[in-house]
Amino acid sequence: MSNHNISLDVNGCLVEASVEPRQSLADFLRENLALTGTHLGCEHGICGACTVFINGLPARSCIARAVSCEGDEIKTIEGFVDDPWMEAIREKFSSEHALQCGFCTPGMLVTAYDITKRIPDADEARIRVELAGNLCRCTGYKGIVNAIKGVLKDQKDVL
């Protein structure tokens, strides 16, 4: 089974690599690029811990193949370090106690980023539906939902 050369943009840096087709994008990020902020939970697309942005849209990196991401733009949790919107989300996660063990947190933050940008008028029920694809085994959903509500409220207050 032959390797393939790929070239993609990860967090604004051009990455060129030779990959085995079976390697998941998540494993490529973690093992080849040492970007271990992307977590692997279920490895079949259910738990949401591995959620990253592919070409600006949230996606599961555990069921995407690195080889399929030729030419794509990948943004992992590390890539949001200087993003002011994500900074606001991180602060709310902290003040609302929206993380306990922290395993689900990278996926939760990426999903929270998408929810707050895409559905600025989301109420609690909508937030819960949109968040249904991210599992927190500490069951700390209350804090996570409150954090997202808080980000949306602050944003409305600014406007």
Add this chain to the structure above:
Amino acid sequence: MKAAAFEYHRIGTVEEALAVLAKGHGYGKVLAGGQSLGPMMNLRLVKPDFVVDIGGVRSLTEVTSDSGTIRIGARVTHSAIEDGVIPGPTGVFLSEVAHGIAYRAIRNRGTLGGSLVHADPAADWLSVLIVLDASVVVVDQDGETSIKVKDFVVGPFTTGLGDKSLVSRIEFKELTGKAKWSYLKSSRKPGEFADAISICLRDESEGIFRITAGAMDVTPKMVDCNLSGSNAEKIDSLFSHRKGYKKGLHYTLLQRSIHEVEN
């Protein structure tokens, strides 16, 4: 778990895909969005010898509407449908359905054609395409063939798609402004595969009154009902093979969906 090793082909056109499928040795799979194939491969329920990645084939993402027929490219994503890529009343119906499929991160990559070919009996699109009496256009090196979705899917996870063919698009008749529908599913958690799906579609100006029951152990079933008069016998025929709690669940959902459309 990690996927087993496979040969990988990234192709840019339908013709290239068909050429690779025709030449391929062993068990080949076409990769569209990979939201079903990806997990199946990770779980090693599917171990293809080679994979043909159609993720770069732009011609398969077109949506057109003319003379009352809507044609949707096989690679159109659930989130594109959710966001309204399909025009008219049919688009409103399908957007509602798409919103309930799995999660946004899955919908961003999962495709209509991929879902249909995967043929999970609990998949939303399978039931919806059957109630719309949709056709699937399959292409191989001899050209295109159009098959009704209800005939294309022969059983759970099983379709009539040949190993050297590809689904290129899905077609169905547009609904009119008078169409009413109710799409209900029972899931214990938002985004999960349903325990029961019920669809009622009524478009009086076209003489359409169809009911579909999905998420059973078999391919979703559809019956054409009478616009006036009793349909009890037809409805019973949908669940003749079911018993107990599940039968009750399907009946209840079906009654609710008919009620929603008639009121």
